[in-house]
Amino acid sequence: MKPPRVLLVEDEGKTRDSIVEGMTLEGWQVRSAAQGLAGLQLAQAEPSDLIVLDWMLPDLDGLEVLRRIRASGRTTPVLMLTARGTLTDRLLGLDNGADDYLPKPFAFAELIARCRALLRRPNWAAGRNLQCGDLQLDTRARIAVRSGQEIRLTPREVDVLEYLMRNQGQTVTREMLERDVWKQVHRMTSLDNVIDVQMMRLRKKVDFPGVDRLIHTQRGIGYKMERLAP
Amino acid sequence: MIPNGWRLGAWWARSTLRSRLALWYAVGGTTLVALFATTLYAFVAVRLARPLDHQLRQDLAEVERSLLATAGDSLRWQGSEIARGPVDVTEHPWFELWDERGGLVLRRWPFTENRNLILPPPNRLAAPGTISVFPVAPDLRLRTLTVPFTMPGATGPWLLRLIRVHQPHADALPDLQLIIFVTLPVVVALLVAGGYFFTRRWLLPLDRMAAEAQRISAEDLRRRLPVANPHDELGRLAGVFNVTLDRLQNSFEALDRFVADASHELRTPLTTLRSVGEVGLRRGRSEEEYRDIIASMLEEAQRLQQLVERLLQLASAEGRGEALHPAPVVLDELLGACAQELGILAEQKNQRLVVAEAGLRLRTDPVILRQALQNLIDNAIKYGPPDSEVRVSSRAAPGGVLIEVADEGPGISEADRAHLTGRFFRTDRARARASGGFGLGLAITKAYLRALGGSLEHEARAPRGSIFRLRLPDGTAPPEPRPRSAGNPAEPKLPPAAAGAERHPFPEPLVPRVE
Secondary structure: OOOOEEEEEOOOHHHHHHHHHHHHHOOOEEEEEOOHHHHHHHHHHOOOOEEEEEOOOOOOOHHHHHHHHHHOOOOOOEEEEEOOOOHHHHHHHHHOOOOEEEEOOOOHHHHHHHHHHHOOOOOOOOOOEEEEOOEEEEOOOOEEEEOOEEEOOOHHHHHHHHHHHHOOOOEEEHHHHHHHOOOOOOOOOHHHHHHHHHHHHHHHHHOOOOOOOOEEEEOOOEEEEOOOOO | OOOHHHHHHHHHHHOOHHHHHHHHHHHHHHHHHHHHHHHHHHHHHHHHHHHHHHHHHHHHHHHHHHEEEEOOOEEEEOOOOOOOOOOOOOOOOEEEEEOOOOOEEEEEOOOOHHHOOOOOOOOOOOOOOEEEEEEEEOOEEEEEEEEEEOOOOOOOOEEEEEEEEOOHHHOOHHHHHHHHHHHHHHHHHHHHHHHHHHHHHHHHHHHHHHHHHHHOEOOEOOOOOOOOOOOOHHHHHHHHHHHHHHHHHHHHHHHHHHHHHHHHHHHHHHHHHHHHHHHHHHOOOOHHHHHHHHHHHHHHHHHHHHHHHHHHHHHHHHOOOOOOOOEEEEHHHHHHHHHHHHHHHHHHOOOEEEEOOOOOEEEEOHHHHHHHHHHHHHHHHHHOOOOOEEEEEEEEEOOEEEEEEEOOOOOOOHHHHOOOOOOOOOOOHHHHHHOOOOOOHHHHHHHHHHHOOOEEEEEEOOOOOEEEEEEEEOOOOOOOOOOOOOOOOOOOOOOHHHHHHHHOOOOHHHOOEOO
16 A cells, blocks of 8 residues: 655744654655645645645745635645644634544644544454454454453443554544543543543553553553553 | 704813703703693693683583574674663673675673774685684783574574683783793703702712722722712712722732742742752762752752643633533542542552542533642642541532542641632642742642632531632523432432532531632
8 A cells, every 4th residue: 555645834943853753653645735835735636635735824824725726626634733623713714625624732642643534544443343462352242352252341331442452553642532532522520530540440451461452551651552562 | 164963062071061951951941841831831820710601501501492594684682781881791602604705793781882993804715613712901801602593584604703801800921821931940040050060069079989999000990989978879880890909909919929839939940040050060079969950950950840730720721711611520430539649649558549439420611620629639749647548429419419538637727718729828838838839729629629610618627637629510501490200311320428418508607618
């Protein structure tokens, strides 16, 4: 499969460099621009599979760049980044042809997850039966089995486990869990503790003594389900 | 050229209240006193002339009786004669008869013609019965009654003028006039001078207030306006200003505290972030150690992010930046959802999280109410000891609903209660930080409730613990209180406790309202 071509327009140098580096590590082909006009030229010179566009740019603001890209007939998916997090801003971006919207500050893991979704190559395990190492989950019967033992889980724990297994190998942040599993539209900070406790309990049940650890905490980032090479 | 009206308007706008009042005393006083004097004068004049007019009418009757037309177009007087010589005023009637062309037909009065007492011919167009006054000499004024006059057998019609003398000793009108003309300017002058003086005196506190207000600024909000007399208008004005200043001072101080607290709270994770990074770079380390350092820095960064998010929540809730999206809410369902969400935290501490159902419905913004409730339940779980109970209940209250979140925690001391919903308030800073709080939860909850039109109260619970009480308007009630009958469909299934609570709203003095 050809690596996806991503165009990043972001004026903050450090942010730009770190995103470029992170995406390159994912194996993506990244071009970047620090200004709106330069970004627009890059977007029109060569086709991209995804454009990640900052809203606040020094010369031409992201919304205008987006408008011009759409006006020139390109339907490349666009992900807007912005420090302006209100619902109105978000709607404004989506109205003008953005495909997704990520408020700053964001976790890099979440940026990658959103980009994957837009690139239509989710690292998303499909199907009814999910597997990670010796852990199996029947998503319809909602039964988890590890090393031949059934694990008794609450409904919410099954939801979380399914989300982790479908995203295995990828970091899942608290924000992602809050939005995709707890289905919260608004950020609710009282949920942070709930998520931590939920993860702790799930891990106790899944990674019981005597088996390899599958759920890993990435301190300061989130969680990842992965079978590490022995 | 500037129109006069404009110039007057400009002067009026520029002049002080005092000059305007003085002008009013001058113009208004003159007009009113003059009006009064004129009325008085007219009344006295009419009153004094009334006997004379009566006599004139009697004279008319006598003329009609005693004047006869004889053949040959001549007139014959049958009444008593007037003696020539010294004027005897009792000999009456005196009259003149004028024809249509203004020619004198007959005159009958005691004056000799050479005294040159000639009255002008009567005005033909005047209404019949007109009374006129003619000053004919400095000491003599004549009052006349003019009527049309016809006589059977004579050529007519004529105008008959009956005449009487104003008695000098009974005529007080000139004196009255004199009194009026002398006193009017004096009265007006006194009015203006007194008005100016008293206005100046009474408005003096206003000048002092203005001077003091000028000295009050954002930096020096402790000053207050002087209250000269708390009972008059200026005193009340100063009082109102002072209350406003109190509030202003409070909010400025709150802002100061907030900025100080916020920068402190932001500095703490920032300091950790920097020092962990710097120390990490001091010497070469193993990959494992670097990972640990970076993870620790990321944790602090997350903490910063949470803090900023909470501050934004607070700011937008306080500034009513939250647009409300009211919807019908089944309260039990919402409480149940909150409890289910946070139940895992209670379970972790082996606490019982109990939701008592009350079957209430209301119309409010479910998202904001849920955030407020979750903050409170989260707090109750956090501060409640292991193996205790957190109880969430609701009931109908006058004009809305009441939701209570009760815990068995250490409670909040009297001293701490006042600061309860202030920002960054924690009863025990060290422990709160360990449990991940910023001390913003209650401030945000209170702001949310205010946005929903409700309020937050705290009550100490015996023997230990706290009750947080949310009052919410039910959102369906019309602004005026409506009678609540048992059959009101808007209040389904009122439990007996709720009905009791309606009759006896819980005693306010026992419940410190959290401000």
